[in-house]
Amino acid sequence: MAFVDYLLDKQGIDSACTVVQIFKTWRILVHYMLDEDVPLTPNIVARIELPDVTPRVKVALSPGQVAAVAAAMRTVAPRYEALIWLGACAGLRQGEAFGLKRSQVAWKHDLLHIEEQRQRGKAVRLKTKASYATLPVDHFLIERLLHHVSRFSEPEPVSPGAERRRRARGYVEPPDEGLIVTNRYGRPVLISDFHQKWRRAVKQAGLPDRTRFHDLKHFYTTTLGGSGKHDPKTVQALSRHAKFSETWDTYAHPPLAVEEVMVTVFGTAFSHIDTPAGALRNGATSAARASDVS
Numbered sequence: 001m002a003f004v005d006y007l008l009d010k011q012g013i014d015s016a017c018t019v020v021q022i023f024k025t026w027r028i029l030v031h032y033m034l035d036e037d038v039p040l041t042p043n044i045v046a047r048i049e050l051p052d053v054t055p056r057v058k059v060a061l062s063p064g065q066v067a068a069v070a071a072a073m074r075t076v077a078p079r080y081e082a083l084i085w086l087g088a089c090a091g092l093r094q095g096e097a098f099g100l101k102r103s104q105v106a107w108k109h110d111l112l113h114i115e116e117q118r119q120r121g122k123a124v125r126l127k128t129k130a131s132y133a134t135l136p137v138d139h140f141l142i143e144r145l146l147h148h149v150s151r152f153s154e155p156e157p158v159s160p161g162a163e164r165r166r167r168a169r170g171y172v173e174p175p176d177e178g179l180i181v182t183n184r185y186g187r188p189v190l191i192s193d194f195h196q197k198w199r200r201a202v203k204q205a206g207l208p209d210r211t212r213f214h215d216l217k218h219f220y221t222t223t224l225g226g227s228g229k230h231d232p233k234t235v236q237a238l239s240r241h242a243k244f245s246e247t248w249d250t251y252a253h254p255p256l257a258v259e260e261v262m263v264t265v266f267g268t269a270f271s272h273i274d275t276p277a278g279a280l281r282n283g284a285t286s287a288a289r290a291s292d293v294s
Helices: 002-009 016-035 063-076 078-090 094-099 139-151 160-168 191-205 214-226 232-239 244-249 265-269 277-293
Strands: 111-114 117-119 122-124 133-136
Touching (some): 063 191, 063 214, 094 117, 094 191, 139 265, 214 232
């Protein structure tokens, strides 16, 4: 109990949720020591009162709100707009969207191969076994990604003066990892940078302050489930949840789901958005080149 009291009083820890997560990690360690016969006081983790955690309130987004935050991101940080469409139209978690590569998109077949995520810029394993998937997506999303790679396949150019200063200090260009979305320097997106841009886009779009990127995954599942085009188990598969209860309790894996799935509901949901057809055609050429290089 003294450990929990210490965490509650520790400066810089202002969230009950953080205290609970630290305690859970500590409890796992203690259980491991017990399994290894490390001598410990009996019931060392018993009868400890944890602080109450206020449940996170999910924000139910409409297609109009998703389009609004995407438009806002287009002005705040245009390179990051594609992340919003990946969350809303493919149900990708934040790290999965950061880690998606051009080579993992079957451009002609409307498929995403979800194989890794990025944390602190590094490639790491996905959340669960159910997270690994070949995911059919609406062609609307493929068009958005084509448009993105046609514009943002390279780092942003710098001025001649900045280029000279880079050379003077031995600046090394980042390797091309084939990521669909990178920061303006061509490096993997960091959560701190994206979170700052996300908060600005949310405010500019007029969405509730508590809106999180993960609410886009909720939107993805509810849009699939409410369309009437997919049965509940297919919605679970597309949402890549290991348990059916998670699909309905939280936000509603495919191997290439049980049926020959073709997703079209997001093109319908966002049919009011103008698509820059010419830019998309140019994007298709650029993406095809990138795919050939990969």
